[in-house]
Amino acid sequence: MNFPSKLVKNAVEQLSSLPGIGRKSALRLVLHILKKDKLTVEKFGDSFIQLINRINYCSICYSISDSDTCEVCANPKRDTRIICVVEDIRVMMAIENTMQYKGVYHILGGLISPIDGVGPSEIRVEELIDRVNDNDITEIIFALSTTMEGDTTNYYLFRRLRDYDIKISSIARGISIGDELEYTDEITLGTAISSRMPYSE
Amino acid sequence: MNFPSKLVKNAVEQLSSLPGIGRKSALRLVLHILKKDKLTVEKFGDSFIQLINRINYCSICYSISDSDTCEVCANPKRDTRIICVVEDIRVMMAIENTMQYKGVYHILGGLISPIDGVGPSEIRVEELIDRVNDNDITEIIFALSTTMEGDTTNYYLFRRLRDYDIKISSIARGISIGDELEYTDEITLGTAISSRMPYSE
Numbered sequence: 001m002n003f004p005s006k007l008v009k010n011a012v013e014q015l016s017s018l019p020g021i022g023r024k025s026a027l028r029l030v031l032h033i034l035k036k037d038k039l040t041v042e043k044f045g046d047s048f049i050q051l052i053n054r055i056n057y058c059s060i061c062y063s064i065s066d067s068d069t070c071e072v073c074a075n076p077k078r079d080t081r082i083i084c085v086v087e088d089i090r091v092m093m094a095i096e097n098t099m100q101y102k103g104v105y106h107i108l109g110g111l112i113s114p115i116d117g118v119g120p121s122e123i124r125v126e127e128l129i130d131r132v133n134d135n136d137i138t139e140i141i142f143a144l145s146t147t148m149e150g151d152t153t154n155y156y157l158f159r160r161l162r163d164y165d166i167k168i169s170s171i172a173r174g175i176s177i178g179d180e181l182e183y184t185d186e187i188t189l190g191t192a193i194s195s196r197m198p199y200s201e
Numbered sequence: 202m203n204f205p206s207k208l209v210k211n212a213v214e215q216l217s218s219l220p221g222i223g224r225k226s227a228l229r230l231v232l233h234i235l236k237k238d239k240l241t242v243e244k245f246g247d248s249f250i251q252l253i254n255r256i257n258y259c260s261i262c263y264s265i266s267d268s269d270t271c272e273v274c275a276n277p278k279r280d281t282r283i284i285c286v287v288e289d290i291r292v293m294m295a296i297e298n299t300m301q302y303k304g305v306y307h308i309l310g311g312l313i314s315p316i317d318g319v320g321p322s323e324i325r326v327e328e329l330i331d332r333v334n335d336n337d338i339t340e341i342i343f344a345l346s347t348t349m350e351g352d353t354t355n356y357y358l359f360r361r362l363r364d365y366d367i368k369i370s371s372i373a374r375g376i377s378i379g380d381e382l383e384y385t386d387e388i389t390l391g392t393a394i395s396s397r398m399p400y401s402e
Contacts, residue, residue: 002297004272004290005265007252014248018230029219031289033249034256034265041253047215048246051208051231052239064206064235071205088232089205096203 001027060131062107062124063089072096072104079103081138085128085157087111087150091143103141106131111149112156120156128157132164139167146173172197202228261332263308263325264290273297273305280304282339286329286358288312288351292344304342307332312350313357321357329358333365340368347374373398 001023003009008030015026033041057063058070065071072078072092082103086092092105110123131137140161144150154170161168174192175184184192202224204210209231216227234242258264259271266272273279273293283304287293293306311324332338341362345351355371362369375393376385385393 002294004294005256005267007248007255007267008265008290011248011252014245017245019233020226020230025221027291029221030252031291032220033252036253038253042250044215044218045246045249045253047208047212048234049243051212051234052237052242052246054208055206055235064209066206066208089209090228090232093203093205093228 061105062109062127063092063105077102081136082141083128083131083137083139084141084143086143087145095143103139108144108153111144111147112153113149114152123153125157125160129160132161132166137164137166139169142168142170144170262306263310263328264293264306278303282337283342284329284332284338284340285342285344287344288346296344304340309345309354312345312348313354314350315353324354326358326361330361333362333367338365338367340370343369343371345371 001012003012008027011030011033012023012026015021015029016023021029033044036044056065056067058065058073059068060073061070063070063072067074073080079102083106084092084095084101084103085106085108086095087108087110089107092107095101095105106124106128108123108125108128110118112118112120112123132140140157142154142157144153158168172195173188174195175181175188181189202213204213209228212231212234213224213227216222216230217224222230234245237245257266257268259266259274260269261274262271264271264273268275274281280303284307285293285296285302285304286307286309287296288309288311290308293308296302296306307325307329309324309326309329311319313319313321313324333341341358343355343358345354359369373396374389375396376382376389382390
């Protein structure tokens, strides 16, 4: 692409550095931004500068927080002996939205992925071990994606934690609510049969 | 969505104000941005602030330019008597890439769209008429999208310009190069037959 302006070229390059945004989409977005007034665009740009300069992570669970301790960890009604291990705050937010969980979290900040060069030291594994050593923890729940990376991370964490006197569980894997069995993939269906649960009314 | 941080919420709201980016995608992008280093993110945010504060439009054709006159208008080899009317600089860039056009441009900055409340006064129609009045123009080429808005704008411009002694043309509409006729839609095929051209080897 031959840009008529270096400013436009720069903004397009910045936007297309984000995952899922190509150069053509980025140019469309930049032209959209140019139609807005100065103040709106300054606020837009400044939101990212503020974000990176003022962002704070919870000192306990490493979720993003505006204060030293996040709302979940600071809530006296939460059971701090149960830790749910998640990949990032998106999963934490999704679980919080279910209103089914009363324990606390540990944000790994990624999953082990040898193919992408992400080893255990790149994610917050040692921080989890430290937390288990220093506190009275009764249960750790793995809530990681059912992908190769999620399973690898599950297995690695299990090996690091199995010698502790802690209950280790994983969120249930089975048929999604509303799914029709004839269209469910074989691996999910197989897992659902072998992990069958006592029927309750 | 219940965000754990106002900074994240603000950045997500800013990104999801862009067309085609929903709140879930925006959150994914914000978490991606948070993994980058401070300087990179500051450059990212600053690129938009620089863009809106330093952007300049060509005083002749209204394309985006880093100087008072854009590269096309400033080029003495271009035929300034032929004006190609386009919606925005994306179309201008696409036509420039063909290297088939030696005239100059006029950037409307939008298309007439009554349904979106965009009338002729919202786009640069008067600027085009002024340009025709003040200069020696021999031909005006409409290069607008083949949509309802494009056709409305074509027709409006034609009515404003038809009394001038200027050749008015539109880019050819027909079968795209490489298209198979049996899969071409009826309207395109019908237009292509009624606008048939003399065969040339």
